[in-house]
């Protein structure tokens with residue numbers, strides 16, 4: 001997300017240096033090329049701002065910090081097990097601290113545990129720069145963008161939230177983003193409140209996806225189409241039940257609950273239980289696959305299973321924390337011969353995926369070799385597949401994306417058909 005942000009900032013302010021530790025990223029941007037695929041408008045904007053000199057790139061973080069007056073950090077913030085890993089953030093903050101001057105503003109866009117900007121980033125900047133906290137500004141202004149639509153999101157799809165460690169930091173950050181967004185800028189009141197806004201947004205989503213996934217499990221015992229019931233329940237404004245699926249992937253939603261539970265010394269049973277419900281969904285999908293195969297007379301250890309979809313959601317080539325990994329791993333552990341295909345992902349290059357790759361071009365020609373097909377990602381391309389070519393294979397539709405098929409099917413949210 002750093003490059004889309006830098007390109008839009010360059011387009012608006014005319015003077016941006018993008019800093020990255022990855023030489024290949026810097027070389028591409030310096031050549032006016034975007035190393036990021038799948039972001040509409042980004043290649044053109046990088047070419048344009050690089051050519052007119054408003055965007056440049058470097059790995060020399062200390063020099064860039066010394067030259068800049070506004071510093072924006074949008075590096076990944078990860079988890080190690082259930083503990084937040086802020087190492088990349090702190091490395092970037094240290095580089096800025098080495099070049100920080102009085103009157104500068106530092107903005108954190110990376111999603112962080114509440115309290116980080118005030119209690120970790122600011123003291124670290126003081127320590128590295130030798131400045132007094134009153135001599136520079138610090139604000140947390142969360143990145144509210146989704147992969148595949150970054151430019152439009154940055155330019156104003158949603159209000160921009162700003163939160164300063166003091167009133168002046170919040171005011172100045174608001175002035176900057178007022179130039180950037182066509183939408184409104186919302187002052188949160190302080191940095192920690194702004195951090196909570198971002199983490200709460202993600203937790204809201206994780207908890208509500210967990211509710212949808214738990215409700216999906218009653219489709220079989222009640223012999224009801226839960227997805228249809230959800231669709232109808234959502235026709236009145238006090239209900240927004242999310243979509244059941246095979247689990248929650250991506251580099252955002254699965255992480256954010258841990259940013260809160262690791263920060264507050266208290267039990268948060270709903271947040272923790274919801275995380276567990278979502279993390280259990282890949283096993284639910286695997287078990288449904290094994291049961292369907294056995295009812296069709298095929299033992300899992302003798303089965304060849306095709307998994308359609310490695311990306312964590314449709315329309316992106318991103319596989320970070322994709323639920324497909326645990327499904328493939330569990331099928332592989334139970335002895336199945338697992339194959340995977342995804343129109344948006346270079347499957348052979350995906351790490352930690354014990355499956356053979358099948359190209360989309362070969363799918364129908366090899367369809368009759370599979371005993372089961374598991375649809376994990378609702379890419380549009382699957383709607384065009386001729387499932388009759390799969391013979392008497394069974395199908396698990398984890399996204400309720402295929403509709404009625406001439407094959408024995410288990411649909412997450414609707415049960416068997």
Ligand SMILES: NC(=O)C1=CN([C@@H]2O[C@H](COP(=O)(O)OP(=O)(O)OC[C@H]3O[C@@H](n4cnc5c(N)ncnc54)[C@H](O)[C@@H]3O)[C@@H](O)[C@H]2O)C=CC1
Pocket residue numbers: 001002019020021022025061074075076077088089091092109110111143144145146147251252
């Ligand atoms: N990708 C997304 O859909 C969204 C991401 N975000 C947030 O944006 C942040 C970044 O996420 P992504 O852009 O997806 O990560 P990414 O992994 O795609 O890109 C991060 C970039 O930071 C660079 N980097 C790492 N450490 C660095 C350092 N010390 N100095 C300079 N560059 C460094 C890496 O080389 C890489 O090019 C995360 O906090 C994430 O939560 C927020 C909304 C959406």
Ligand SMILES: CC(=O)N[C@@H]1[C@@H](OP(=O)(O)OP(=O)(O)OC[C@H]2O[C@@H](n3ccc(=O)[nH]c3=O)[C@H](O)[C@@H]2O)O[C@H](C(=O)O)[C@@H](O)[C@@H]1O
Pocket residue numbers: 111143144145146147202205209242243244245246247248249250251252253312313314
């Ligand atoms: C509310 C929202 O859409 N937030 C976006 C989200 O982006 P992200 O790429 O993580 O996508 P997502 O739509 O939340 O999906 C996350 C995961 O959850 C699954 N999912 C999503 C919605 C749903 O009803 N059911 C479901 O199972 C998806 O398949 C995916 O595996 O998280 C980003 C973030 O917080 O960084 C945020 O900036 C994005 O705007």
